[in-house]
Amino acid sequence: MNYRLFVFIFLILNVMAPIFSFGQDWADLTRFRFKNESIDYLMVGEKRVVFMGNSIFENWLRFDPELFSNKSLVNRGIGGQTTPQMLVRFRADVIDLHPEAVIILAGTNDLAENTGPTTLKMILDNIFSMVQLAQMNDIKVVLCTILPASKYPWNSYIKPADKIEKLNIALKNYAKANNIIYLDFYSLMKNEEKGLLKSLTYDGVHPNTEGYDIMRPLIEDALDKVLK
Numbered sequence: 001m002n003y004r005l006f007v008f009i010f011l012i013l014n015v016m017a018p019i020f021s022f023g024q025d026w027a028d029l030t031r032f033r034f035k036n037e038s039i040d041y042l043m044v045g046e047k048r049v050v051f052m053g054n055s056i057f058e059n060w061l062r063f064d065p066e067l068f069s070n071k072s073l074v075n076r077g078i079g080g081q082t083t084p085q086m087l088v089r090f091r092a093d094v095i096d097l098h099p100e101a102v103i104i105l106a107g108t109n110d111l112a113e114n115t116g117p118t119t120l121k122m123i124l125d126n127i128f129s130m131v132q133l134a135q136m137n138d139i140k141v142v143l144c145t146i147l148p149a150s151k152y153p154w155n156s157y158i159k160p161a162d163k164i165e166k167l168n169i170a171l172k173n174y175a176k177a178n179n180i181i182y183l184d185f186y187s188l189m190k191n192e193e194k195g196l197l198k199s200l201t202y203d204g205v206h207p208n209t210e211g212y213d214i215m216r217p218l219i220e221d222a223l224d225k226v227l228k
Contacts, residue, residue, distance in 0.1 A: 027088035028078050039097060040071065047100035047227050048072050052086060052093065052130070054109050055079035055206060056147060064212045067219070074099070082110045082118075083126035090130050095137050101226040102134050103183075103219070105144035107167055108205070111160040112152040120163060124170055131180065140226045143175045145186035149205050150195030161194035181225055183218045 025031075042048060049072060051057045057077025061068055068075055076093040078085075083106045094102050109115075110123045127143075134141050145168045150161045168186050175182035189211065191197045196204055200211035207215065 027085045028081065029089050029092055031078055031089075032076055032093055036092060036097060039074070042098065046072055048074060048097060049223060049226070050074045050076055050094045050097055050099045050102045051105075052090065052102055053077040053105035053144075054081045054086075056105055056108075059206055060212060063207070063209050064216060067216060073223075077105075080109055080114055081106075082115045083107060083123050083130075084110075084115065087126045087129055090133055094130075095133065095139065099139055101140035101142060101223075102130075103142040103144065103222065104130055105146075106130075107146045108149060108160070108164065111146075111163055111167075112155045112158060120167055120170070123167060124174075127171070128174065131174075131178070140181075142181045142183060142222045142226060143171055144183045145171060147205070147207070148186055148190035148194055148196045150193050152205060153203055165194060181222050183222055185215055185218065188214055188218075 051060070051074065054077055057075055058079050060077070061075055067073065074097060086104075086106055104127065106127055107123050110118045110126075131141050131143065146164045148161065148164060150159070152158055152160065164186070168184075172182055172184070174180070189197055189200055189207075196207075196211075200207055200214060202208045
């Protein structure tokens with residue numbers, strides 16, 4: 001390689017590296033930073049609920065915005081996120097908002113390997129850690145099943161159906177053992193191949209309007225229970 005070219009590339013990389021590293025925000029802590037800082041103080045008697053999750057929750061704002069017209073319901077879903085990312089931002093996006101309850105829906109992106117290979121135990125450990133952090137701060141927990149999926153369009157070689165079923169069984173058992181409200185979206189939305197019913201999705205992973213119509217009554221029932 002030409003020596004001058006080598007020196008030029010070396011200098012460019014050393015100049016640009018700090019810029020790129022400065023811009024990294026693996027857990028997306030800055031996503032809701034200003035919203036969290038400016039969120040309204042709780043009124044006397046008001047009970048806030050935070051939705052912590054991935055694109056399933058984030059997209060809910062688009063398909064069923066009426067649900068979140070209630071200012072006490074705070075959506076903190078971020079598309080593509082995995083459980084370790086949610087765990088890192090759990091204090092900023094949940095605990096610091098002083099909610100009465102948190103609704104957690106997480107895990108499918110871990111199986112899709114969005115942030116690298118993982119195991120069922122690693123996924124469960126992260127979810128259980130979020131639950132325990134909430135409970136330590138007197139925040140009630142609603143634990144949701146992972147939605148059914150037979151494949152991921154962005155990682156089509158992965159076949160998650162059986163793993164999703166195993167994770168949901170473990171979540172159900174954990175919820176029962178710890179007196180936590182458990183929302184079973186999975187049983188209502190799966191097809192014979194343990195994937196998402198075609199009528200409830202636009203890509204096999206994310207719900208459409210009809211999918212959220214199935215999910216909403218379960219959410220509303222859970223809200224009634226935790227806000228009593």
